[in-house]
Amino acid sequence: MDKIYLNGLSFYGYHGAIKEENVLGQRFIVDLELLLDLRKAGESDELTHSIHYGEVYELTKLIVEKERYTLIEAVAERIASKLLTTYPLLQACKVKVVKPDPPIAGHYQSVAVEIYREREIL
Numbered sequence: 059m060d061k062i063y064l065n066g067l068s069f070y071g072y073h074g075a076i077k078e079e080n081v082l083g084q085r086f087i088v089d090l091e092l093l094l095d096l097r098k099a100g101e102s103d104e105l106t107h108s109i110h111y112g113e114v115y116e117l118t119k120l121i122v123e124k125e126r127y128t129l130i131e132a133v134a135e136r137i138a139s140k141l142l143t144t145y146p147l148l149q150a151c152k153v154k155v156v157k158p159d160p161p162i163a164g165h166y167q168s169v170a171v172e173i174y175r176e177r178e179i180l
Contacts, residue, residue: 084159114145
């Protein structure tokens with residue numbers, strides 16, 4: 059399956075289990091892997107045969123910056139669900155949500171969740 063990648067999307071949101079995270083907010087990084095057949099897009103050079111990654115960015119931004127969740131697992135799930143319902147050409151997606159600076163003691167680079175979701179065939 060062909061893929062479109064959107065890597066290192068940076069947003070400021072208010073997600074977290076600790077009260078201060080919901081008040082002060084923090085930075086979130088999102089990586090997306092969109093799986094779809096890109097043959098027609100490559101042959102025709104027509105955007106209608108692909109997915110507009112500028113729109114994907116804006117959709118992701120709205121979820122991360124305007125909605126609020128306790129868990130980054132829920133943020134990832136909402137992004138995946140919205141992508142699959144918005145883009146009929148999308149067969150599956152991988153969504154990684156990174157919290158670079160969570161308020162936990164210790165030495166680490168970041169914490170993250172990654173999910174993979176496929177379109178349900180009815």
